[in-house]
Amino acid sequence: MMTTATTRTPRTGRDRMPRAARFRRTALCALAACGLSVVAACLFGPVAIPAGTVLHLIAAKLSGAASHADAATTLVIWDIRMGRTLLALLVGASLGVAGTVFQGILRNPLADPFTLGVSSGAAFGASLAIMLGVPASLPLLPLVGTLPAAAMLGALCALCAVILLGRSGGRLRRESLVLAGVVVATFLAALISLVKSLDEESVASIVFWIMGSFQGRGWTECGLVLPWFLGGMAIIWRFSRELDILALGDTQARQLGMPADRVRLWLLVGASMLTGTCVAVSGVIGFVGLVVPHLVRMAQGGEHRPLLVSSGLVGALLLLWSDVLARSLLPQGAELPVGVVTALLGGPFFCLLLRQRMHREAP
């Protein structure tokens, strides 16, 4: 009978497609989209350049051949737009991965670099440096630049504060970590406001830092980010299998022979390295670290290794296109902060998905 046949279908729609196949589908789509987007993103900007010229120039640069484009076009396409696009790619991937790690460690779907106060710490470090009028580069840090260094320092200090506050009885408990993170983030936000009101002149640049932007950033910043990016990713990848075990809870993790606290600490350090460098080069960009892990989990679900790969790719994609919008929505070369775009894009989309899921899961 028909009725018996329908009761035998799998309990969830997800089961119909094998997990590995779902992962391959998501990752391959995202990877292909990233490649196409990098090229496409170079088409957008205040200076109109024909698509043919752009494609030719990129092809020439990649193959090492000489191009017949003039110096100004080369500057705009390769030095400015390509550098900026690649930076957005790196930062987006970092934020997506860091968000997945934070949500995995804290087993809290609301966790992201903000919840733990890491972003706020970095923003405060930068604000303080702006207010104190620290010169843009110091002889000690000729390459890094003072502002990124201050942001990184702020991120690490915030992380240390959260860990010290969240420790109880020598253990890192996830409930207290979230609480400590919220406390630290709120406190730092108040401090940033204080800095702003103390120093009216620098408000514009501080606000810029808090909203996040890729304006005027490019290859130099890519070079700054890359070592931290690779280091953070390496740490996270090494402990990615442990993320799955952490999801079972500390009791089972210990019974399986995993030192849960040490693993959590390593993962926190790795994710904070990624977050700190992101804030250092582009300011605080919200929503990517929160929305991307959710999106990916809804699309493929399952274990953390494939989740991390897909989160990185989807995060990169999301931020790249947010930046394209940020620099092309306003007329005459004016720019929106990219953080505003990600929040405007991510917020409603996220609500829609969440409602859909609640609808589906309702009995």
Next chain:
Amino acid sequence: MITLRNAVCGHGSTTVLQDVNLHVPAGETVGLLGPNGSGKTTLLLTLSGVLPPLGGTMQIQGRDTASLAPRERARLLASVPQRMGEAPDMDSFSLVLMGRYPYISFFGGYTDEDRRIARAAMDETGTGHLASRSVQTLSGGEFQRVLIARALAQQTPCLLLDEATSGLDIARKVEVFRLLRTRRAQGITIVTAIHDLNMAALYCDRLIFLKNGRIALDGPVHDVFTAPALSELYETPIHIVSHPLCGVPQACFTPPDVPPNAPSEIPGGSHD
């Protein structure tokens, strides 16, 4: 083989059990019984290293647990948890494969050998067909058997179970205990917390009763499974009858409207 000397178990500053002296030789199956809150889970968590002992010494396979690294301990002792809070989003095979975590090298992953062992453990627990199913879609009984498979995949000489069969129907319960029997024959030491008195009597060699923060009773089934002892421990009248086929003592609970001196047909079953 598990040995505890004057152990004190508890969490933080709360002492739950004290004066725990215990020696479980290899190949013995021990049932851990006692009223709710008597410390069964605390004792198991202390054995599995989740709770550090608050005093005394503890040895597993003759090795002092204080000097054991978490991975080394997980190669000596596997645990089957009571229940899982929320099921993680992964397939059953991945969950079972985690039983091989204590064996993987620092940078290496699970090997083909690990996968083979995990698959064998699933077959042994009758969960092979669930391998690619998401853990979230399993029934309670299926989930419990997958967790048992994970503990078997750990290939440890000692196995701890915390009420691992309480959620299962009677056929599944018997199946799990049969499986544990075959493990015992291979010389595996098993300690299982268990609520079901009759199952405990049928499948354990020795029973340990916990009450009021101490070991109240410890001995072979035939010695400790007596009407006076059980009635006192559980503070409720309990009669003992002999299993009609194998003679193992079984507990009968008496409803209040049965006269206390009703004649008993089965020898050894009466209790005054």
